[in-house]
Amino acid sequence: MLFNKKVLLFLIITFFFFSFKNKTIFFSVPSGFPKLVVPKENPITSEKIRLGKMLFFDKMLSRDSSISCASCHNPKYAFTDQLKKAKGIKDRTVSRNTPTLTNIAYNHSFLRDGVNPSLEAQVIVPIHEKNEFDFHILLVAERMKKNKKYVELSKKAFGEEPNPKVISNAIASYERTLISSNSRFDQYNFHGDSLALNASEIRGMKLFYNKLNCSSCHSGFNFSNGEIVNTGLYEKYNDVGKMRVTLDQSDNGKFKVPTLRNISITYPYMHDGNIKTLEGVIDHYIKGGEKNPNKDERIKAFNLSKLQKQDLIAFLKCLTDSSFIAR
Amino acid sequence: MKKIVIALCTIICINSSAQKNIVLRLNHYLNQSTFQYNQNFETDGIINKYTRLQYYLSGFELFHDGGQMTVLNNTYVLASGHITNYYLGNFPVSSLESISFDVGVDQIANSGNTTNYPASHPLGPKSPPMDWGWPSGYFFVVTNGFTDSNNDNNPDTRFELQALGDQMLSPVDQINITPVGSNDTIYIDLKVNAEKFLSGINLATAGIDHSSSTNNLIMCNNSYQMNVFETFNVTSSNDKGLTNNNFIHIDNTLSYAPTINYHFENSNKVNLKITDLNGKIHIIENNLQNEGSYFPLKEFPSGLYIVTIENGSETIYKKFNVVQ
Numbered sequence: 114m115l116f117n118k119k120v121l122l123f124l125i126i127t128f129f130f131f132s133f134k135n136k137t138i139f140f141s142v143p144s145g146f147p148k149l150v151v152p153k154e155n156p157i158t159s160e161k162i163r164l165g166k167m168l169f170f171d172k173m174l175s176r177d178s179s180i181s182c183a184s185c186h187n188p189k190y191a192f193t194d195q196l197k198k199a200k201g202i203k204d205r206t207v208s209r210n211t212p213t214l215t216n217i218a219y220n221h222s223f224l225r226d227g228v229n230p231s232l233e234a235q236v237i238v239p240i241h242e243k244n245e246f247d248f249h250i251l252l253v254a255e256r257m258k259k260n261k262k263y264v265e266l267s268k269k270a271f272g273e274e275p276n277p278k279v280i281s282n283a284i285a286s287y288e289r290t291l292i293s294s295n296s297r298f299d300q301y302n303f304h305g306d307s308l309a310l311n312a313s314e315i316r317g318m319k320l321f322y323n324k325l326n327c328s329s330c331h332s333g334f335n336f337s338n339g340e341i342v343n344t345g346l347y348e349k350y351n352d353v354g355k356m357r358v359t360l361d362q363s364d365n366g367k368f369k370v371p372t373l374r375n376i377s378i379t380y381p382y383m384h385d386g387n388i389k390t391l392e393g394v395i396d397h398y399i400k401g402g403e404k405n406p407n408k409d410e411r412i413k414a415f416n417l418s419k420l421q422k423q424d425l426i427a428f429l430k431c432l433t434d435s436s437f438i439a440r
Numbered sequence: 441m442k443k444i445v446i447a448l449c450t451i452i453c454i455n456s457s458a459q460k461n462i463v464l465r466l467n468h469y470l471n472q473s474t475f476q477y478n479q480n481f482e483t484d485g486i487i488n489k490y491t492r493l494q495y496y497l498s499g500f501e502l503f504h505d506g507g508q509m510t511v512l513n514n515t516y517v518l519a520s521g522h523i524t525n526y527y528l529g530n531f532p533v534s535s536l537e538s539i540s541f542d543v544g545v546d547q548i549a550n551s552g553n554t555t556n557y558p559a560s561h562p563l564g565p566k567s568p569p570m571d572w573g574w575p576s577g578y579f580f581v582v583t584n585g586f587t588d589s590n591n592d593n594n595p596d597t598r599f600e601l602q603a604l605g606d607q608m609l610s611p612v613d614q615i616n617i618t619p620v621g622s623n624d625t626i627y628i629d630l631k632v633n634a635e636k637f638l639s640g641i642n643l644a645t646a647g648i649d650h651s652s653s654t655n656n657l658i659m660c661n662n663s664y665q666m667n668v669f670e671t672f673n674v675t676s677s678n679d680k681g682l683t684n685n686n687f688i689h690i691d692n693t694l695s696y697a698p699t700i701n702y703h704f705e706n707s708n709k710v711n712l713k714i715t716d717l718n719g720k721i722h723i724i725e726n727n728l729q730n731e732g733s734y735f736p737l738k739e740f741p742s743g744l745y746i747v748t749i750e751n752g753s754e755t756i757y758k759k760f761n762v763v764q
Contacts, residue, residue, distance in 0.1 A: 277559070
């Protein structure tokens with residue numbers, strides 16, 4: 114039994130892959146996690162991951178070479194920037210808070226309002242956004258062509274010179290490796306370590322799953338059911354969320370249910386970074402949010418004692434995966 | 441015996457419809473005169489001018505050879521106001537009767553990703569971009585320009601209509617054509633009444649609108665509601681100033697990376713050169729088509745530049761500004 118547990122743990126922590134002749138990589142899915150669905154057009158290979166990682170950290174993707182993807186999605190902060198609102202080139206302010214990329218591969222829709230269909234398609238967004246890289250993907254490819262290393266990696270991974278497809282497919286492949294599955298919650302729940310959580314955290318977990326039903330939205334292994342909902346954060350939203358694309362009033366203020374993994378590090382919270390602390394977030398839910406015609410009916414006021422609040426926060430904090438942050 | 445008959449029939453059929461190159465010619469007009477950027481025109485009695493006009497066509501159907509229909513799958517056209525000729529492909533057609541198509545991009549392609557195509561493909565990455573970015577999806581019709589909002593006959597209020605969303609797809613019914621042809625090529629001429637895209641839209645209040653708004657839907661639907669596309673008879677129409685309509689129009693949607701739109705009436709290949717004010721050459725590109733949108737794959741330092749395009753007998757040039 115002990116042996117089995119160790120083997121299992123080893124499998125999970127090392128998150129290893131087999132390299133086959135066709136160079137396609139098969140992840141061993143961490144326990145408790147479903148199979149990762151990768152688009153047929155862009156199978157993961159170790160070469161793509163390598164190239165994608167290099168691009169993700171390369172400031173050359175921004176017009177003035179001042180910032181990279183990692184400037185906003187910093188691995189130290191679970192791929193966020195801990196700013197209220199993100200900052201692009203020339204200190205331009207982005208209208209939203211930088212979301213974590215924790216387990217992003219398991220998302221079915223992308224951006225805070227879920228209007229983007231794939232990781233591949235999302236790559237072009239920050240490159241072209243005026244307030245982020247303010248650049249053009251064809252010119253990024255030209256910059257890559259001037260760098261021998263990129264040309265070599267690009268040919269290895271795709272058999273092609275650097276081009277827009279190489280850029281988007283490589284970065285998406287790298288993003289799919291950002292798997293976090295070793296929080297104390299995972300150790301307790303999936304790895305069979307019953308001592309991983311203390312009494313307060315277990316009480317918090319029960320509140321989360323039972324009494325407060327947070328898990329009606331923040332559900333499953335990744336704490337998100339992927340829905341796009343209005344949580345009544347405001348009576349009137351400055352950022353209309355999904356409505357910016359659908360122009361449908363019933364989508365006003367609707368945002369994607371975010372994962373809560375690594376939540377203790379990814380402050381400040383919500384699409385606009387307007388809530389500084391987890392305590393503040395809980396207060397929002399205790400109050401049942403503001404009045405809003407689109408507010409989801411699962412958001413209802415409730416009572417919570419001081420101790421219960423502490424317990425709930427303690428539980429949220431054990432979703433932090435220090436091995437993920439350290440990479 | 442039966443097999444031989446079938447084989448013979450097949451051979452006869454194939455021979456009777458030889459493969460031809462099909463070229464769509466979109467003859468863009470503004471109130472009956474040849475399309476020009478920054479040229480005043482009237483829509484619904486109001487004076488406007490275009491700084492950008494681009495749109496997608498897809499879902500082509502060719503009706504030919506006495507009732508046959510050929511569907512052009514995977515044929516996309518990204519049309520621009522200053523470009524007339526679009527190659528549709530090589531098909532077994534000998535005499536063409538009519539054409540139908542959709543303005544916009546079909547749902548499947550519209551849910552795809554520009555980076556899946558090379559830059560030269562109509563659906564590939566463009567500059568200025570023809571896709572929105574946040575959600576995937578192409579701009580079906582883009583009209584940018586100025587409108588006269590205070591009745592002084594001077595269009596000086598900016599509008600930027602860029603239509604998005606599957607629901608914008610606008611079917612254009614069969615248009616009869618009088619094809620002009622040679623041995624191996626058939627030209628399909630259509631007249632594009634470009635001012636009619638804007639009919640029924642209050643441009644003074646339209647502003648910058650990249651969305652699936654009502655205004656954008658009207659603009660797309662005008663394709664068939666207002667007959668933006670019409671049959672066109674080349675021989676009977678002599679109002680097209682065939683000489684001396686050579687021009688360069690700089691699209692500086694991206695201040696740091698302008699796109700050079702150019703057009704020569706003469707179909708000879710052209711050579712393009714970009715120099716700075718000191719005469720230093722930054723780009724030389726030879727043997728380009730006589731009309732097109734050239735996006736320099738090069739980063740220029742801020743400053744003034746001159747683009748010169750010549751076709752052996754005619755030369756045009758234009759100054760442009762780069763702001764990094």
